[in-house]
Amino acid sequence: MSKKPVRVAVTGAAGQIGYALLFRIASGEMLGKDQPVILQLLEIPDEKAQKALKGVMMELDDCAFPLLAGMQAHSEAKSAFKDTDYALLVGARPRGPGMERADLLAANAQIFTAQGRALNDAASRNVKVLVVGNPANTNAYIAMKSAPDLPARNFTAMLRLDHNRALSQLAAKTGKPVASIKNLAVWGNHSPTMYADYRFATIDGASVKDLINDQVWNKDVFLPTVGKRGAAIIEARGLSSAASAANAAIDHMRDWALGTHGAWVTMGVPSNGEYGIPKEVVFGYPVTCSGGDYQIVPGLPIDAFSQECINKTLAELQGEQDGVRHLL
């Protein structure tokens, strides 16, 4: 018997990430090739944006996806989030050349108070929320704090792009396939301060740290390359990453919903004090997923260099949180 359709809300649906994301959700890449979906698409109440959204929906129609059980265009968050099982909060201003993430905080924070409240009022009580719009961790924190009736752990931020970028750099450095790398962790903020940590990573059972054996490369090449990759893409494309961001969003939601079968992935999730991170800070952690839930990988030793990196990214996140306290 075929499965009951689930509702997937996507904000910023006519934007660049939306265009790279919706077709993959509708084709079953996110929730499985046997899971019908209803897309609830939100764009700003602006004639041009709504018209562009209609165009995207025409193209979705033209794909004749067997799993697309329905779709709606919305210009208001509460109706877009009605009964939704999944919410991908993409809609927000992106960085342009020369902009820092902090510049986005003021511009985007208010979107997430309004959308958190709308989720609180209208979404399924089990809704799984992924915040992609930057600054993603702090926006997820704002949405979570604005939705007190929903479980805090259902609000997550996207660190998966950093995780995938780090995997790709490690594959290039070691000359091994991306798929052979296990147990990578990324800690902290989705920003240049994130700490991609390959101390526990293995390839065919061998330690990646031992294979590379180069702390100078780690500190001076690997971490800056992964951390500044978003800016490098903006510099090269004149636009912020879109297809790779959509791909990471698919990976994040798929793994959360369908499980990782023991593999580690990175998610930005509200802390419960794990690894000394204050409660409620939405922090990148290594997690495993099963049964539609995630578990932070416990008990990893944190050496002095790692602690310094974790402290730095935490301090940045706490600074961002202080900057939005008046909105909560």
Ligand SMILES: NC(=O)c1ccc[n+]([C@@H]2O[C@H](COP(=O)([O-])OP(=O)(O)OC[C@H]3O[C@@H](n4cnc5c(N)ncnc54)[C@H](O)[C@@H]3O)[C@@H](O)[C@H]2O)c1
């Ligand atoms: N977390 C990550 O790894 C990651 C990666 C890439 C991009 N991003 C971020 O994702 C966001 C979207 O990027 P993009 O390239 O798709 O931008 P874009 O400008 O192409 O599209 C954003 C869309 O959101 C819409 N929008 C704005 N405010 C909205 C609101 N309140 N409700 C609904 N829709 C709204 C806009 O009309 C626009 O169509 C940016 O903030 C960007 O920085 C995050």
Ligand SMILES: O=C(O)C[C@H](O)C(=O)O
């Ligand atoms: O860096 C940005 O502003 C876009 C995005 O967060 C990215 O990492 O590519």
